[in-house]
Amino acid sequence: MKRKLSMLLTTVLVSASIIACGSQGGATENADEAPAAETAQADATDAENESATEDHLARIKAAGKITIATEGVWSPFTYHDPETDELVGFDVEVAAAIAKKLGVEPEFKEVAFDGGLTGVTTGTFDMMANGVDVTPDRSETYDFTDPYAYDHAVVVTLASNDSISSFEDLNGKTTANSAGSTYEAMGIKYGAVVSNVDTLGETMTLVLNGTVDATINANTSAQDYFNTTGTTDLKVAAVDSEVTMYAVPLAKGSDNDSLRAAINQAIAELRADGTLSEISVKYFGADITAE
Template identity: 70%
Template sequence: MKKNLSLVLVTAMFATVLAGCGSSGSGVSTANDHLARIQTAGKITIATEGCWAPFTYHDETTDELVGFDVEIAAAIAKKLGVEADFQEVAFDGGLTGVTTGAFDMMANGVDVTDERSNTYDFTEPYAYDHAVVVTLATNEDIKSFDDLNGRTTANSAGSTYEAMGKEHGATVSNVDTLGETMTLVQNGTVEATINANTSAQDYFNTTGTTDLKVAAVDPEVTKYAIPLAKGADNDTLRKAINEAIEELRKEGKLAEISQKYFGADITAE
């Protein structure tokens, strides 16, 4: 009887240990569930550049990290019931960090492309835009994306805009910030830059420059969404973020944040 009782106790203890492994403490396994791990940690780590106004940048007065994407990501985190932990990093470093697990997600005007969809599982889009070519106001040689062939542009490394420049035959110089791309065009170091129309217009408005112009607009709509590492581990997280985006849209919060930073609603296609 003693031997049998001991065996029963050991078996029960072993089963308890197994049940506790990979558990969030609430009976939900975190081993293969990214969302459960985030909720257990109480925070979601978000990669962002912090230097691409008005999407993600620092307030000139307070130096606080602000922007359209920053507020959208913070609102999503609140819906998930966790703290938004922003980590500033170069654009390509943010994408790589999502793949390796260094960051839970990225909020930085990341547009959905077929190539990126091979590497990332995207959420539903939360905003829409168009890519544009910006040149000197006096430039009469570049009037379309095709006119970039054999010319020079400047863009963030790993961005869609860098890829678009190369696809159209341009030699692309990599820089870290939107301001740098515009400065290189202004001082004649490069002939053009490809960027989001919203960012270009914001730059024109905030700087008051008349030296630059939008020379061409891509008719194809750019869809901004949140990239997550591929795999079933992120299924529940992607679903939860999609639900959060939909709730924020219905509540009018997406439109409100968009109006604040763009003076227009770019969250409706």
């Protein structure tokens, strides 16, 4: 009986020892797994934090490209070459030169003028290059870079029209302009009834066929249209004394501080080395990049 009891106690002790060893091994494995899981979680958190702290310029450089909104229908700023259908123009070349300075590829997206501005605000596009002039109203929504070109707004009418010789004479008249453009706003400001169209050519056609009394546009674009078409049926009836400054609009906020600084530096370098002037003369026959 004592022998059986002794053997039973020995079996219980051995079993307890095995269980204890097994439990200790499991605890060790769990202990090893915990730091690994914690490390993975920490790495993921660090990656999220790093991504969150990257600003717009860093994201553009990481992508290797910058998306640029432009109309593609406003000669000579942004349009398609009639022979090759290639997207060309003053703004197209300036934007491409800026992208090169940033060390990324330009990716142009052709949209309506107001759609381009909206896309910059929502982050659909990184920037816009389309002869966007700086105004107090726009400056409330966008952070503008330094200007890269200067111009004047003009009123274009039929050469035979003697009723309009100033912006004030637009009161009660009809004009045609791109939706969301400064020129549309100017027409409304001076009391005109404004029709919205998509292209510069359409605005001129509506004036030529008498559908509207006038169009407000950039002097550079008007002169280019006159020279390209050879028309003598249109004239510049009035010139705005205020200088129009063309700049790059960016979404407001500190996320774009370094991008705006980088673009400003690019513009300064392109002006200093004569690139801006060269592009301007190519498309306008004159340098509009110096105030």
